[in-house]
Amino acid sequence: MKKIYVREDWCLGCHLCEYYCANANLGGGDMWKNLKGKAIRPRIRVEGDNNVSFAVQCRHCDEPHCLKGCIAGAISIIEGVVSIDQNKCVGCCTCVLTCPYGCIVPTETGVMSKCELCVNNAGQAKKDKEGGIVGFIPACVQNCPNNAIVVEETEVTA
Amino acid sequence: MSKYVIIGNSSAAIGCIEGIRKTDTEGSITLIASEPHHCYGRPLISYYLEGKTDAEHMKYRPDSFYADNGVETMLGENVTGIDPITKTVTLQNGNSLRYDKLLVATGSSPRVFPAPGMDSVEHKTSFMTLNDMKYLEKHADQRSRILIVGAGLIGLKCAEGLKNRVLSVTVVEFMKQILPSALTPKAAARVQAQMEANGIHFYINNAVGEYKKAPPASADSVTLRDGSEVSALLANAESKYPDNTYTAVLKDGTEIPFDILVLATGVTPNTALVKDAGGTVNRGIVVDADSRTSLPDIYAAGDCTESVDVTTGETKIMALLPNAYHQGEAAGRHMAGAAAPFEEALPLNAVGFFGMHILSAGSYTQDILLEEDTNEYYRVFYGEGDKLTGFILIDKYARAGIYTDILRHGTPITEALLKEPGLLPFSRECRDEILTQKGGKN
Numbered sequence: 001m002k003k004i005y006v007r008e009d010w011c012l013g014c015h016l017c018e019y020y021c022a023n024a025n026l027g028g029g030d031m032w033k034n035l036k037g038k039a040i041r042p043r044i045r046v047e048g049d050n051n052v053s054f055a056v057q058c059r060h061c062d063e064p065h066c067l068k069g070c071i072a073g074a075i076s077i078i079e080g081v082v083s084i085d086q087n088k089c090v091g092c093c094t095c096v097l098t099c100p101y102g103c104i105v106p107t108e109t110g111v112m113s114k115c116e117l118c119v120n121n122a123g124q125a126k127k128d129k130e131g132g133i134v135g136f137i138p139a140c141v142q143n144c145p146n147n148a149i150v151v152e153e154t155e156v157t158a
Numbered sequence: 159m160s161k162y163v164i165i166g167n168s169s170a171a172i173g174c175i176e177g178i179r180k181t182d183t184e185g186s187i188t189l190i191a192s193e194p195h196h197c198y199g200r201p202l203i204s205y206y207l208e209g210k211t212d213a214e215h216m217k218y219r220p221d222s223f224y225a226d227n228g229v230e231t232m233l234g235e236n237v238t239g240i241d242p243i244t245k246t247v248t249l250q251n252g253n254s255l256r257y258d259k260l261l262v263a264t265g266s267s268p269r270v271f272p273a274p275g276m277d278s279v280e281h282k283t284s285f286m287t288l289n290d291m292k293y294l295e296k297h298a299d300q301r302s303r304i305l306i307v308g309a310g311l312i313g314l315k316c317a318e319g320l321k322n323r324v325l326s327v328t329v330v331e332f333m334k335q336i337l338p339s340a341l342t343p344k345a346a347a348r349v350q351a352q353m354e355a356n357g358i359h360f361y362i363n364n365a366v367g368e369y370k371k372a373p374p375a376s377a378d379s380v381t382l383r384d385g386s387e388v389s390a391l392l393a394n395a396e397s398k399y400p401d402n403t404y405t406a407v408l409k410d411g412t413e414i415p416f417d418i419l420v421l422a423t424g425v426t427p428n429t430a431l432v433k434d435a436g437g438t439v440n441r442g443i444v445v446d447a448d449s450r451t452s453l454p455d456i457y458a459a460g461d462c463t464e465s466v467d468v469t470t471g472e473t474k475i476m477a478l479l480p481n482a483y484h485q486g487e488a489a490g491r492h493m494a495g496a497a498a499p500f501e502e503a504l505p506l507n508a509v510g511f512f513g514m515h516i517l518s519a520g521s522y523t524q525d526i527l528l529e530e531d532t533n534e535y536y537r538v539f540y541g542e543g544d545k546l547t548g549f550i551l552i553d554k555y556a557r558a559g560i561y562t563d564i565l566r567h568g569t570p571i572t573e574a575l576l577k578e579p580g581l582l583p584f585s586r587e588c589r590d591e592i593l594t595q596k597g598g599k600n
């Protein structure tokens with residue numbers, strides 16, 4: 001299964017991944033235009049102090065509490081990626097209350113979002129020579145200057 | 159090849175199907191349910207009235223779900239009996255069906271406390287099913303005055319759902335606070351103020367003594383707590399059903415005119431099938447962590463059962479959707495021979511009213527470990543020493559699930575964690591397990 005891992009010893013706590021995450025999920029492109037002056041809503045969160053720091057995002061659990069408790073049936077596992085159908089979500093926050101790691105983040109409209117490994121973010125698509133999409137590289141993985149976030153399979157298959 | 163039969167078509171039933179299919183992809187599954195609909199998220203009926211979802215998006219699983227999982231459905235059929243000796247269930251239409259393993263996931267029914275004159279009220283309903291929702295969609299309009307009896311989760315979600323469709327919504331509650339079984343009086347008062355600010359009228363610590371046909375003599379005779387504005391509204395009301403206008407006379411003499419009555423005074427678990435078959439039933443059907451009843455090969459899950467609250471050790475009915483799913487799934491896994499008992503049941507509820515979010519879990523009987531009461535938010539934590547037993551979070555709830563997980567596993571709580579939920583206060587070892595493991599802990 002595809003999964004992002006965090007290497008705590010490599011993380012310097014710079015929070016760059018949060019910005020890249022927020023930007024990728026706003027459609028990508030010019031970060032300055034997208035994020036300037038806005039409260040960002042990243043789906044990854046860097047915790048820590050001067051001594052320890054690490055990033056936390058959805059673990060794509062095999063037994064996801066968020067999915068099992070969702071009152072709308074809005075959460076499902078699509079090819080290993082625990083995903084929210086935002087058209088079904090009614091913003092009740094049950095998943096916020098059940099995810100053991102705090103990985104569900106409300107959007108501006110009140111429906112929920114979470115890390116979906118960038119599989120829906122066209123900007124993170126990895127293309128072959130003919131331009132066909134062969135996979136996705138999560139924005140946090142691609143942009144961490146310290147390689148503190150890695151994905152188990154270097155890319156997520158399309 | 160095993161023959162599985164499931165009674166019910168809601169969260170517990172779906173959890174059971176998904177639990178069975180984790181290991182057994184061969185056995186036949188037959189699902190029988192009295193409601194004639196594709197499975198839907200029951201709590202969504204209020205969101206539908208509010209316009210936040212529609213019939214298509216309310217579906218709890220995709221249209222192809224039953225076919226994908228090899229489930230034969232018998233929707234709109236009532237089961238009337240179980241014979242544990244011959245291992246058969248009997249339907250109302252006279253047919254009967256054999257099972258190897260049976261799940262009873264029959265949920266609950268509205269509990270109604272009759273009052274004089276209630277029978278004469280023409281437009282009245284409970285608020286538990288898609289049909290109840292359709293009934294209100296059909297009958298309630300801009301001229302309707304709604305009276306809701308009962309300020310539990312269901313009554314209040316109904317009030318919110320109807321608010322913008324109707325002329326007025328009044329809620330009468332017998333207890334001294336709203337949401338008596340879910341919140342502390344202090345938290346409940348905050349929610350009540352929020353609902354009042356959004357136009358819902360409350361009569362708490364009160365009850366309907368009598369229902370009378372015919373409108374009150376004049377709007378002036380209506381003693382409403384918040385005076386002129388409401389009286390004017392009521393005086394202007396051109397009832398949709400001029401011949402069917404009613405007055406509820408409360409215990410304290412207040413008269414409330416209304417057109418449509420919603421009864422939301424609690425629910426009773428549907429235990430009769432198991433009880434009549436000789437199974438052990440207290441208030442709910444008695445089951446173990448694998449959702450087994452006292453009868454061989456008969457399981458029960460969801461709102462029809464009672465289970466052990468890990469935060470208190472008490473056995474109670476926790477009629478909430480996540481518990482229903484988990485219990486159903488545990489039943490399915492045990493039926494298919496790959497048991498995965500559900501041992502983490504606890505009361506757990508996230509609910510919103512007019513933009514206010516209330517997330518709560520556990521019990522509130524121990525000491526207060528931390529309380530934060532500000533204009534913007536409210537947070538309170540209960541427990542003893544470093545053991546957390548419950549919490550209520552209003553409008554400040556980011557990463558609340560970290561607290562829920564602490565309740566589930568009895569992990570010691572620290573001051574730093576109470577202040578701010580995160581993974582930093584956990585040990586490096588524990589964090590490594592979470593952040594680097596392959597499957598994700600559950």
Ligand SMILES: Cc1cc2nc3c(=O)[nH]c(=O)nc-3n(C[C@H](O)[C@H](O)[C@H](O)COP(=O)(O)OP(=O)(O)OC[C@H]3O[C@@H](n4cnc5c(N)ncnc54)[C@H](O)[C@@H]3O)c2cc1C
Binds near residue numbers: 190287311
């Ligand atoms: C308005 C409302 C709002 C709610 N909001 C929330 C919320 O925000 N969060 C939360 O956690 N929970 C909420 N709940 C509770 C939640 O809906 C229930 O806990 C959940 O639906 C229980 O699922 P269940 O599978 O046990 O049974 P139910 O959903 O009650 O389903 C029972 C099934 O059994 C079938 N059945 C019953 N008897 C028979 C029979 N004799 N023969 C054949 N079929 C039969 C019925 O047709 C139905 O399909 C709410 C409930 C309501 C009504």
Ligand code: SF4
Binds near residue numbers: 058064066067100104
């Ligand atoms: S959101 Fe939380 S519960 Fe759901 S899969 Fe991710 S880590 Fe697991």
Ligand code: SF4
Binds near residue numbers: 112
């Ligand atoms: S907030 Fe949305 S995704 Fe989360 S449990 Fe509620 S309906 Fe499901």
